[in-house]
Amino acid sequence: MAVKESIHNVIKHANATELNVHVTFAHKLLTISIQDDGRGFNLASHLPGNGLANLKRRMEDVGGSCIIESQPDRGTSINLCLKVEEVNNS
Numbered sequence: 001m002a003v004k005e006s007i008h009n010v011i012k013h014a015n016a017t018e019l020n021v022h023v024t025f026a027h028k029l030l031t032i033s034i035q036d037d038g039r040g041f042n043l044a045s046h047l048p049g050n051g052l053a054n055l056k057r058r059m060e061d062v063g064g065s066c067i068i069e070s071q072p073d074r075g076t077s078i079n080l081c082l083k084v085e086e087v088n089n090s
Contacts, residue, residue, distance in 0.1 A: 003021075003034065003080065005055055005058070006034040006080070007034065009051055010034070010036045016037050016039075019034070019036045020035045022035075028083055028085065029081060029082070029084070030084050031080070032080045033077065034077070034078045035076070036075045038076060040073055040074045040076050041070050041076070042071070043070055055068070059081075059082070064082035065079075065082075066078065067081075
């Protein structure tokens with residue numbers, strides 16, 4: 001849901017012309033990076049809404065993290081990381 005919310009935010013708010021999604025899985029760490037070339041925003045003066053808070057909460061609820069970086073007129077980058085452990089079905 002965090003990936004879906006991130007992409008939805010780009011479509012709804014960023015006015016971007018390009019969106020890149022990069023997925024890596026190494027050493028039991030799943031990392032999904034979503035980057036756009038949209039309008040961006042100033043994190044320090046951004047009035048928090050439900051969207052960004054929900055992203056962070058969703059990731060924290062499953063033991064992951066969400067890092068958001070943005071600058072006005074320079075786009076936004078969202079990095080979602082989650083440690084994936086093996087499931088033993090025995």
